[in-house]
Amino acid sequence: MNYKPSFKTLEWVGSGLRLLDQRKLPHSEEYRLLRTMEEVEHAIRKMMVRGAPAIGVTAAYGVVLGFRTYGSKLNLDALRKARPTAINLSWAIDRMADVLEKYPDEDTLLKEAIRIHEEDLASNLHMGELGAGLLEERVNVLTHCNAGALATSGYGTALGVIRSGIAQGKIDRVYVNETRPWLQGSRLTAWELIRDDIPVTLLVESAAAWLMKRGGVDWIIVGADRIAANGDVANKIGTYSLALAAKAHEIQFMVVAPSSTVDLDCSTGEQIEIESRSEHEVLAFNEIPVAAEGADAWNPVFDVTPAELITAIVTEKGVIQFPETPVEKLGQKWTE
Numbered sequence: 185m186n187y188k189p190s191f192k193t194l195e196w197v198g199s200g201l202r203l204l205d206q207r208k209l210p211h212s213e214e215y216r217l218l219r220t221m222e223e224v225e226h227a228i229r230k231m232m233v234r235g236a237p238a239i240g241v242t243a244a245y246g247v248v249l250g251f252r253t254y255g256s257k258l259n260l261d262a263l264r265k266a267r268p269t270a271i272n273l274s275w276a277i278d279r280m281a282d283v284l285e286k287y288p289d290e291d292t293l294l295k296e297a298i299r300i301h302e303e304d305l306a307s308n309l310h311m312g313e314l315g316a317g318l319l320e321e322r323v324n325v326l327t328h329c330n331a332g333a334l335a336t337s338g339y340g341t342a343l344g345v346i347r348s349g350i351a352q353g354k355i356d357r358v359y360v361n362e363t364r365p366w367l368q369g370s371r372l373t374a375w376e377l378i379r380d381d382i383p384v385t386l387l388v389e390s391a392a393a394w395l396m397k398r399g400g401v402d403w404i405i406v407g408a409d410r411i412a413a414n415g416d417v418a419n420k421i422g423t424y425s426l427a428l429a430a431k432a433h434e435i436q437f438m439v440v441a442p443s444s445t446v447d448l449d450c451s452t453g454e455q456i457e458i459e460s461r462s463e464h465e466v467l468a469f470n471e472i473p474v475a476a477e478g479a480d481a482w483n484p485v486f487d488v489t490p491a492e493l494i495t496a497i498v499t500e501k502g503v504i505q506f507p508e509t510p511v512e513k514l515g516q517k518w519t520e
């Protein structure tokens with residue numbers, strides 16, 4: 185596949201890591217050069233970069249920068265804790281820590297970070313083809329949050345399937361949930377699809393079930409931040425309610441994520457830590473208060489969709505379809 189991205193979410197430039205500041209999109213395309221591990225940790229915590237695979241790759245380069253400052257005395261705890269739900273963060277740090285222990289030199293660490301980066305892009309391209317293979321002809325799809333090139337090394341997980349489906353002429357229409365409170369759908373997904381000349385129709389999340397009822401959607405396609413061994417999927421808040429509505433309307437539900445998102449230490453979704461962010465994200469928008477003064481807010485930013493609501497999980501290793509694959513057999517499937 186000849187994929188030519190029109191922007192780079194993250195890029196190693198020798199003196200540091202150049203990141204597209206996603207907080208500024210869609211109004212301006214601003215890049216920041218991060219030169220220290222602390223700057224990388226801050227960028228992840230503050231969502232300058234977000235999306236599970238992109239966070240993992242960013243952290244891998246963060247370890248290289250940390251080695252530059254601290255050598256083998258490097259402490260990775262703060263970086264590991266920058267965001268709790270996306271397993272790709274600790275997965276990438278574990279990979280880097282392994283290399284750090286065996287070959288503590290900058291060149292070898294950088295090679296490993298580049299390998300993690302390149303593997304992620306290759307996985308996305310492959311998952312795009314696998315996922316698009318599940319789509320029938322002329323379908324309408326709905327996605328949630330941003331699981332695109334901005335959330336990964338390029339091409340995207342859910343948006344990779346949508347890009348491949350469009351290229352194959354299988355997709356008629358792409359609906360995107362705006363994704364409160366951070367608006368990853370309307371700010372980021374719409375931005376990157378429109379740049380690729382893919383038309384986008386935005387929805388407030390509460391319109392999704394009604395669209396399904398009216399027969400407007402054939403497939404829901406989403407990414408994941410962590411997948412438990414039994415196939416339960418943690419993803420952006422609102423994914424669970426989409427899956428419930430999809431089940432009620434007999435609409436197919438696809439999750440697309442690299443195998444680095446599977447956490448075999450979590451036997452079910454119950455064990456996945458769900459990040460809560462500041463209530464300020466709900467009560468104000470762009471620093472402008474939008475709620476009645478005195479109200480407080482609850483702001484969990486992920487939820488868990490049980491495996492029984494999912495039609496297929498696509499990783500770069502293959503497609504798992506439910507209920508053809510019994511959940512009890514999944515543990516063994518992940519390690520094949």
Ligand code: MRU
Pocket residue numbers: 234235236237328329330331332335336341368406407408409419420485
């Ligand atoms: O809080 P974010 O923007 O980092 O969350 C990202 C998501 O939940 C995405 O929906 C995605 O599916 C996972 S990353 C491809």
